[in-house]
Amino acid sequence: MEEFDVVIGLEIHAELKTKTKVFCSCKNEFGAKPNENTCPVCTGMPGALPIINKRAVELCIKAGLCFGCTISHYAVMERKNYFYPDLAKAYQISQMVYPICVGGEITLKDGKVKRLNRIHLEEDAGKLTHISRATGTLIDYNRGGTPLIEIVTEPDFTSPEEVDEFLKRVRESLVYADIADCKMEEGGMRCDVNLSLKPKGSTILGTRTEMKNLNSFKSVTRAIEYEIKRQKEILLDGGKIIQETRKWDDAKGKNMSMRSKEDSQDYRYFPDPDILPISITDDDIESIKSEMPVLPQKRREIYVEKYGLPEYDAQILTSSKYISDYFETCLKIYDSPKKISNWIMGDLLKLVKGREEFTFPIEEKYLCEIIKMVEERLINKNVGLQLMNDVIETGKSPAVLAKENNLIVVISEEEILKILNAFKEENSKVVQDYKVQPEKVIGFIVGHVMKSTGGKANPAIVKELIKKIF
Ligand code: ADP
Ligand code: MG
Ligand code: ZN
Secondary structure (H helix, E strand, O other): OOOEEEEEEEEEEEEOOOOEOOOOOOEOOOOOOOOOOOOOOOOOOOOOOOOOOHHHHHHHHHHHHHOOOEEOOEEOOEEEEOOEOOEOOOEEEEOOOOOOEEOOEEEOOOOOEEEEEEEEEEEOOOEEEEEEOOOEEEEEOOOOOOEEEEEEEOOOEOOHHHHHHHHHHHHHHHHHOOOOOOOHHHOOEEEEEEEEEEEOOOOOOOOOEEEEEEOOHHHHHHHHHHHHHHHHHHHHOOOOOOOEEEEEEOOOOEEEEEEEOOOHHHHOOEEOOOOOOEEOOHHHHHHHHOOOOOOHHHHHHHHHHOOOOOHHHHHHHOOOHHHHHHHHHHHHHOOOHHHHHHHHHHHHHHHOOOOOOOOOOOOHHHHHHHHHHHHOOOOOHHHHHHHHHHHHHHOOOHHHHHHHOOOOOOOOHHHHHHHHHHHHHHOHHHHHHHHHOHHHHHHHHHHHHHHHOOOOOOHHHHHHHHHHHO
């Protein structure tokens, strides 16, 4: 890539987590029987009138808040006219001139800022299944009318790596904020890649192609790599890029021309006369703000800077909101970030390995109790792990189980301290000797503690404590 700059802009669609569809009250769910969740509105019957789902508008605003967009006070739903059998009305209700969110940005790890152009609300289309020439095509309108947000970026990306990081950031934020599940394998998040090349350093953008509906991170990367190579070869050969939509075939690892690219004026957008303009007040925005969780990016910053965790730990602990919330609850109980992190990353995650959705099988307070026992060296790590398994199996508390099974063979630091302090008060001569020649008397003091505890103290800890307080 010596002689060209790569320019990429993204259009990302995500299905919103609402109970019902965006312009009717049919259920918004994945996996129902074909055409089970349909009505006159979402099958485009003439004369059927849409309503608008308030929650969908709120979730679109919430998405805007995730990425620092300006939230519009006035937004309009418009009709985007085109015919395709998965869209029974022959127009999609979308947004053009007055989207709900404008601007915004995401800063990548290396500090580069990638700008959003807008986030708007629209409806999804139905699903076509092509059987064969003879049998024809099946249409399922269940997905028709599912609320979508479309995130449009500026043409700010220069490599598949940047795109990959950006998409992952978008997905984790939307999932954390409970806006969308972004299950790419179910089509819950899809990405269109617009890509062009220009002579290195030039400020004029080249002609772009668009690859639609890429539905995995891997295929986005591969599709971009392929398209860069394809365009480069054409340009080096003296050819011209045609503005068109190209279909990425993941199995074949290449793309094909699908249709020449339509311009927005071809769609004859106009405000939908059946849906009133949306008015959004500052109070509306404030109340949605109050629903916002701390986003993963911010959490990672706090984990590294405030809790002193390695970047690696912070990444894994924030890999889901559930894990991150669990970790933070533990911290409130036992303020020892690295210790808790080690247990979660090493031991708890092992228990749920390979599962996509999970909850840890032990309550935060019980885990913390066990960690504390190990830290205070009342039990060793292996006994701690066994104790954790027992808690999971029996549901009993660690304290009860430890007692029942006689796990605690040493006494706590607290108890040792009590004995040492009493000893100090009663033996001023030994204290003085210790100050002069510690190594001569330390054995004597340890011996005293061992005797008074019936040998149940850990001599190493006793020594440490003597050094601390004498
Ligand atoms: P549409 O594709 O619906 O016509 P736009 O023209 O607004 O919408 O562009 C869609 C996407 O294409 C945006 O992400 C934008 O950044 C990107 N884009 C526009 N021009 C170029 C270009 N020359 N090269 C690469 N990406 C581009
Ligand atoms: Mg487009
Ligand atoms: Zn419906």
